[in-house]
Amino acid sequence: MQPDRAETLRDAVGLGLAVGLYGVAFGAAADAAGLDVWQALVLSAVMFTGASQFALIGVLGAGGSPLAAVGSALLLGTRNTVYGVRLVPLLRPRGPLRRAGTAHWVIDETTALSLAAPDRALAGLAFLAGGATLYLTWNATTVVGALGAAALGGTARAALDAVVPAAFLALLWPRLGRAFPEPAVQRRVALGGAVVALALTPFVPPGVQVVAAVVAVALAGRPRRAVAS
Amino acid sequence: MSGTWTAVLVASVGCYLLKLAGLSVPASWVEQPWVARVVDFVPAALLAALVVVQGLTSGDDIVVDGRLAGLAVAALALALRAPFIVVLLLAGAAGAGVHVLTG
Numbered sequence: 001m002q003p004d005r006a007e008t009l010r011d012a013v014g015l016g017l018a019v020g021l022y023g024v025a026f027g028a029a030a031d032a033a034g035l036d037v038w039q040a041l042v043l044s045a046v047m048f049t050g051a052s053q054f055a056l057i058g059v060l061g062a063g064g065s066p067l068a069a070v071g072s073a074l075l076l077g078t079r080n081t082v083y084g085v086r087l088v089p090l091l092r093p094r095g096p097l098r099r100a101g102t103a104h105w106v107i108d109e110t111t112a113l114s115l116a117a118p119d120r121a122l123a124g125l126a127f128l129a130g131g132a133t134l135y136l137t138w139n140a141t142t143v144v145g146a147l148g149a150a151a152l153g154g155t156a157r158a159a160l161d162a163v164v165p166a167a168f169l170a171l172l173w174p175r176l177g178r179a180f181p182e183p184a185v186q187r188r189v190a191l192g193g194a195v196v197a198l199a200l201t202p203f204v205p206p207g208v209q210v211v212a213a214v215v216a217v218a219l220a221g222r223p224r225r226a227v228a229s
Numbered sequence: 230m231s232g233t234w235t236a237v238l239v240a241s242v243g244c245y246l247l248k249l250a251g252l253s254v255p256a257s258w259v260e261q262p263w264v265a266r267v268v269d270f271v272p273a274a275l276l277a278a279l280v281v282v283q284g285l286t287s288g289d290d291i292v293v294d295g296r297l298a299g300l301a302v303a304a305l306a307l308a309l310r311a312p313f314i315v316v317l318l319l320a321g322a323a324g325a326g327v328h329v330l331t332g
Contacts, residue, residue: 022313039237042238046242047240047245048244049244049248051272051276052240052244054279058283060236062286063288069240070236073244074243075271076271076272076275077244077247077248078247078264078267079272080248080251081248081250081251081268082259082268083248083251084250084251084252084253085256087251088252099252102252104245106248106252155329158328159321159324159325160324161296162295162296162298162324162325162327164283164296165281165284165285165296165300165303165320166299166316168276168279168284169280169300169304169316170307170313170316170317172276173307181269182269186269186270186273189277192274193275193278194278194281197278197281197282198281198282201282201286202289202291206288209278210275210279212278213277214271214274216274217266217273
């Protein structure tokens with residue numbers, strides 16, 4: 001095997017395993033939110049996009065309506081549409097079947113792996129190897145987390161309650177750093193979203209404040225003129 | 230069918246269609262400035278809202294308990310560049326600690 005190929009494969013499988021293990025936290029959080037193991041597994045197997053999965057169970061767990069839960073999951077899922085557009089020239093999925101199959105694995109991690117690969121053939125390999133590893137690990141660990149959490153007692157349950165908000169913070173954190181475009185605006189939007197959600201909590205049905213927090217984007221995330229033009 | 234199952238299935242299919250759309254529609258439809266703003270910034274607003282809703286609320290009430298201690302510990306661990314799993318374990322330990330201390 002050529003060194004480039006081996007390196008791409010190693011990176012893809014390594015990332016897939018590392019991120020896939022985090023499915024334990026998802027499975028446990030889904031159980032804490034009142035979902036059964038089948039519902040957690042359907043989310044990991046069919047939805048298969050972590051932030052949306054966490055958002056759906058986060059809103060349902062807070063007592064939110066199914067509509068608010070679906071809305072927050074879909075809003076976070078719009079990322080993947082843009083990833084798909086970036087991946088088409090690299091992966092060139094031909095025919096409706098290839099396209100339908102490829103679409104299922106278009107997520108943060110597979111996009112990053114494909115874009116980082118040195119050429120088109122290796123981009124395809126990175127997408128498949130990373131996607132397959134992550135998909136299998138994520139689904140297996142989801143079941144482990146959901147079954148494990150269902151067996152927990154009082155103190156362990158309190159630990160799990162503290163893990164769920166920390167998981168959202170860990171998902172948010174990298175977006176506020178220098179690796180993302182316009183980190184100062186990201187921080188303003190995040191702060192705005194938190195303030196809006198907290199301020200609305202006593203007045204709106206649970207979960208609605210999460211979807212309403214997107215107004216923070218309009219308030220704090222307005223493009224500067226130089227950027228917009 | 231329960232509301233939870235409906236939400237699970239509708240959101241799952243919807244998220245898949247969003248992925249499929251990216252591979253199917255002309256790039257010019259998606260590469261609009263306002264779409265870029267939504268994709269760049271909506272996650273920050275939603276995730277921050279979920280942090281405070283999951284960490285500080287219970288129903289209509291704002292509640293301070295072990296979850297806030299977990300968040301503080303998690304923020305410190307993230308600032309020190311701790312790996313993901315370590316962040317979650319520390320947050321869980323903090324939440325359990327507060328639960329044991331406060332009964």
